Amino acid sequence: MTTVEDRPLPAPEAELEYAAALERDAVQLRRIVDLLQRVDVDDPLLLDVAEELDALSEHLENPVETVTETIRNPGWRHDPVSGVENAIAPPIILESQPDGSVTAGVEFGLPYQGPNSFVHGGISAMVMDHVLSAATTPKDGPIFTAQLTVRYHRPLPLFVPLTVVARLKEREGRKIWATGEIVVDGKIAVSAEGLFIQPRPKAAR
Numbered sequence: 691m692t693t694v695e696d697r698p699l700p701a702p703e704a705e706l707e708y709a710a711a712l713e714r715d716a717v718q719l720r721r722i723v724d725l726l727q728r729v730d731v732d733d734p735l736l737l738d739v740a741e742e743l744d745a746l747s748e749h750l751e752n753p754v755e756t757v758t759e760t761i762r763n764p765g766w767r768h769d770p771v772s773g774v775e776n777a778i779a780p781p782i783i784l785e786s787q788p789d790g791s792v793t794a795g796v797e798f799g800l801p802y803q804g805p806n807s808f809v810h811g812g813i814s815a816m817v818m819d820h821v822l823s824a825a826t827t828p829k830d831g832p833i834f835t836a837q838l839t840v841r842y843h844r845p846l847p848l849f850v851p852l853t854v855v856a857r858l859k860e861r862e863g864r865k866i867w868a869t870g871e872i873v874v875d876g877k878i879a880v881s882a883e884g885l886f887i888q889p890r891p892k893a894a895r
């Protein structure tokens with residue numbers, strides 16, 4: 691099998707071009723997921739699409755990084771919430787604010803639907819987990835969610851720009867609490883509080 695090590699390194703300009711292409715691939719994949727939600731189930735076009743998607747997957751299959759190689763190289767561009775190279779990420783783009791809070795804007799379409807015309811509650815929880823953990827600013831290594839409490843005040847509509855905001859509340863040793871909200875039309879739709887823990891150094895475990 692071809693592995694990452696076997697491949698010649700691309701020139702730096704080519705690498706940038708490939709990274710941009712990967713971002714575009716993710717955009718198109720999200721678009722496909724969205725379109726598949728809306729296509730008529732009795733549309734014969736679906737047969738052709740299945741063939742084309744099969745061919746595309748085959749094309750990508752060889753060579754790809756092995757699973758262990760990919761796990762060794764995680765990165766924010768790959769993460770499932772704000773990863774621009776990850777097609778399952780909405781993606782939400784985080785911004786640090788001068789006051790230390792973290793904000794994000796996002797608009798959800800049909801693939802994220804829970805109740806009719808509203809965002810799935812698990813998706814809101816995922817967003818809160820992510821933005822709250824970003825607000826804990828884990829600069830010196832990873833941080834784990836120990837507890838996440840989500841309160842759903844009102845349904846979160848699809849197809850509407852949403853604002854997410856989170857801030858650090860308290861820090862006590864390795865434990866960090868953060869709070870945040872998802873706001874729509876100036877009203878809080880979802881609020882959350884999370885406890886995040888910096889794991890003990892390996893030697894101390």
Ligand SMILES: CCCCCCCC/C=C\CCCCCCCC(=O)SCCNC(=O)CCNC(=O)[C@H](O)C(C)(C)COP(=O)(O)OP(=O)(O)OC[C@H]1O[C@@H](n2cnc3c(N)ncnc32)[C@H](O)[C@@H]1OP(=O)(O)O
Nearest residue numbers: 766784785786792820823824834835836837887888889890
């Ligand atoms: C902003 C600008 C933009 C930049 C762009 C960057 C992009 C993104 C950036 C950033 C986003 C970040 C995206 C990542 C987010 C992902 C988060 C996840 O999905 S994490 C996966 C799910 N969570 C787990 O899998 C944890 C599983 N649990 C564990 O591993 C352990 O239980 C852990 C680490 C949570 C604690 O283990 P111990 O061994 O360190 O804990 P002990 O030493 O026993 O306790 C320490 C203290 O914590 C309390 N504690 C421990 N667990 C607790 C719990 N579950 N609830 C309450 N308290 C707990 C204990 O009572 C103790 O407290 P006392 O010191 O005695 O006061």
